[in-house]
Amino acid sequence: MSLETIRRVRDLRERVALWRREGLRVGLVPTMGALHAGHLSLVEKALSLSDRVVATIFVNPRQFGPAEDLAAYPRREADDAALLDAAGAHLLFAPPVDEVYPEGFATTVTVTGVSEGLCGAVRPGHFAGVATVVTKLLLQSLPDVAVFGEKDWQQLQVIRRLVRDLDIPVTVEGAPTLREPDGLAMSSRNAYLGPEDRARAPRLYAILSQVASDLAAGADVATRTAWAVAELEKAGFGPVDYVEARDAETLAPVGERVTRPARLLAAARLGRARLIDNVGIAL
Amino acid sequence: MSLETIRRVRDLRERVALWRREGLRVGLVPTMGALHAGHLSLVEKALSLSDRVVATIFVNPRQFGPAEDLAAYPRREADDAALLDAAGAHLLFAPPVDEVYPEGFATTVTVTGVSEGLCGAVRPGHFAGVATVVTKLLLQSLPDVAVFGEKDWQQLQVIRRLVRDLDIPVTVEGAPTLREPDGLAMSSRNAYLGPEDRARAPRLYAILSQVASDLAAGADVATRTAWAVAELEKAGFGPVDYVEARDAETLAPVGERVTRPARLLAAARLGRARLIDNVGIAL
Numbered sequence: 001m002s003l004e005t006i007r008r009v010r011d012l013r014e015r016v017a018l019w020r021r022e023g024l025r026v027g028l029v030p031t032m033g034a035l036h037a038g039h040l041s042l043v044e045k046a047l048s049l050s051d052r053v054v055a056t057i058f059v060n061p062r063q064f065g066p067a068e069d070l071a072a073y074p075r076r077e078a079d080d081a082a083l084l085d086a087a088g089a090h091l092l093f094a095p096p097v098d099e100v101y102p103e104g105f106a107t108t109v110t111v112t113g114v115s116e117g118l119c120g121a122v123r124p125g126h127f128a129g130v131a132t133v134v135t136k137l138l139l140q141s142l143p144d145v146a147v148f149g150e151k152d153w154q155q156l157q158v159i160r161r162l163v164r165d166l167d168i169p170v171t172v173e174g175a176p177t178l179r180e181p182d183g184l185a186m187s188s189r190n191a192y193l194g195p196e197d198r199a200r201a202p203r204l205y206a207i208l209s210q211v212a213s214d215l216a217a218g219a220d221v222a223t224r225t226a227w228a229v230a231e232l233e234k235a236g237f238g239p240v241d242y243v244e245a246r247d248a249e250t251l252a253p254v255g256e257r258v259t260r261p262a263r264l265l266a267a268a269r270l271g272r273a274r275l276i277d278n279v280g281i282a283l
Numbered sequence: 284m285s286l287e288t289i290r291r292v293r294d295l296r297e298r299v300a301l302w303r304r305e306g307l308r309v310g311l312v313p314t315m316g317a318l319h320a321g322h323l324s325l326v327e328k329a330l331s332l333s334d335r336v337v338a339t340i341f342v343n344p345r346q347f348g349p350a351e352d353l354a355a356y357p358r359r360e361a362d363d364a365a366l367l368d369a370a371g372a373h374l375l376f377a378p379p380v381d382e383v384y385p386e387g388f389a390t391t392v393t394v395t396g397v398s399e400g401l402c403g404a405v406r407p408g409h410f411a412g413v414a415t416v417v418t419k420l421l422l423q424s425l426p427d428v429a430v431f432g433e434k435d436w437q438q439l440q441v442i443r444r445l446v447r448d449l450d451i452p453v454t455v456e457g458a459p460t461l462r463e464p465d466g467l468a469m470s471s472r473n474a475y476l477g478p479e480d481r482a483r484a485p486r487l488y489a490i491l492s493q494v495a496s497d498l499a500a501g502a503d504v505a506t507r508t509a510w511a512v513a514e515l516e517k518a519g520f521g522p523v524d525y526v527e528a529r530d531a532e533t534l535a536p537v538g539e540r541v542t543r544p545a546r547l548l549a550a551a552r553l554g555r556a557r558l559i560d561n562v563g564i565a566l
Contacts, residue, residue: 009450013452020355077460086420102398104444104533105448106394106395106396106397106444106446107392107393107394107414107444107445107449108392108395109391109449110388110390110393111385111389111390111391112389112390112391114389120362131390132449135449136448136449138450139422139451139452140450142425142452161387161389161390162390165388165389165390165413165419166390166392166418166419166422167292167419167422167423168422169296169422170428180400183397187548250387259415281414
């Protein structure tokens with residue numbers, strides 16, 4: 001395997017500086033590891049937009065709540081490195097926790113608006129953890145472009161907002177959600193699903209797709225999202241954290257009916273997993 | 284005058300990119316304008332550390348509390364530009380408020396620890412405003428070095444902390460406080476002092492210097508700082524926000540006696556002005 005793994009910010013900077021001196025464009029793909037084809041599609045997109053791609057693997061403790069799955073989150077760096085190598089990534093940055101948060105660390109980046117409601121309401125502190133670590137990852141390597149998955153739609157909007165607001169000189173690109181053949185959005189957390197729940201899981205996407213199409217046709221938002229929650233509960237999901245139609249960029253609530261392009265977003269627990277998904281509402 | 288003033292981040296980036304292509308080192312001196320010799324000494328220090336110096340003038344609304352002097356803060360950009368030109372600065376970046384905080388702006392950088400207590404206790408939100416705008420100013424131009432005055436000692440520690448924590452690739456340099464012949468620390472806010480208060484003002488530095496020297500000699504911290512507060516009140520200051528001995532870098536409270544290098548910091552109102560100052564406690 002030719003992919004080199006580095007652990008220290010100074011080594012990352014050194015590598016990137018060398019590339020820059022050669023006039024190469026640099027792409028970044030931040031991940032928490034436990035890679036699947038969705039992540040590899042981000043690498044592919046980064047490769048199409050830059051000359052050298054750095055993937056990062058860091059399970060960021062600051063974006064997990066105290067009752068969440070930080071300890072259980074799947075970690076398999078050797079497998080991940082092999083996948084990244086095969087996908088054509090040029091460097092893996094996988095820092096230990098104390099390289100990212102050394103003793104005395106005291107700074108937080110928070111984003112209001114887009115980070116409120118939806119997952120922000122259910123996971124207090126989550127998006128501050130995301131915003132802080134993404135700011136750091138971007139400033140550690142200062143890539144030309146950074147690629148994030150649309151599966152974490154709210155996260156993507158939080159990142160777009162903070163990059164614009166803090167004047168971070170990077171282009172943020174979203175990449176479409178990859179799905180299993182039955183429609184389930186690919187996610188490292190799908191590994192938590194037992195066989196029965198795995199069989200139920202595709203209902204999330206099916207219900208969202210149907211409601212999005214109804215809303216695009218002018219259906220009442222409150223009625224259809226309430227129907228979606230009930231359907232998910234019938235299908236064995238629970239609790240359902242939310243099913244909501246929002247402005248695609250600002251995530252402001254839409255009115256009674258969708259009158260401009262919007263996004264339908266949902267989060268629901270299924271067995272040991274908490275699944276999230278979202279689809280466009282195209283008018 | 285050869286000094287050019289620019290208002291837009293994209294123009295700033297363009298100028299700095301040109302310099303970088305020539306292999307030149309860039310220094311940044313962020314200010315709120317109303318410049319005095321203290322500011323010009325920051326320019327001088329930046330010139331000694333880099334090839335091109337950008338000074339910024341931006342009266343940052345986010346670091347003023349609702350009852351503070353944002354509207355009254357002195358603004359005299361033409362005079363400032365002439366001073367910067369004479370001091371050898373190469374570029375003035377003086378953005379309008381909506382260039383720094385466009386509509387929809389939603390991001391805040393906060394620093395715990397060093398920003399708590401002292402001015403942080405008296406001016407809620409002040410250091411979040413400082414941390415956010417300094418992060419932006421640094422990322423707008425990505426200088427090699429940025430110079431800040433030691434007169435705002437707590438601010439300097441907040442900036443050092445956030446630069447380290449967010450991995451901003453810049454060297455932060457502090458520059459010693461410049462003083463009037465009678466010892467008063469130079470400050471744009473000294474302009475608020477009427478003649479009587481101006482005559483009283485040097486007591487702040489005199490008292491701090493005496494207490495710092497007592498503490499360095501082993502005096503009891505609580506006794507001597509209480510004495511300083513009483514002396515300031517006797518001299519016509521009031522209210523005295525604080526006189527405190529702190530660890531010079533972490534700003535953690537020192538114990539009963541100072542046992543390692545520390546800083547003595549004070550803030551007190553005098554007439555229409557709120558004055559701050561600080562001195563080293565050298566063991």
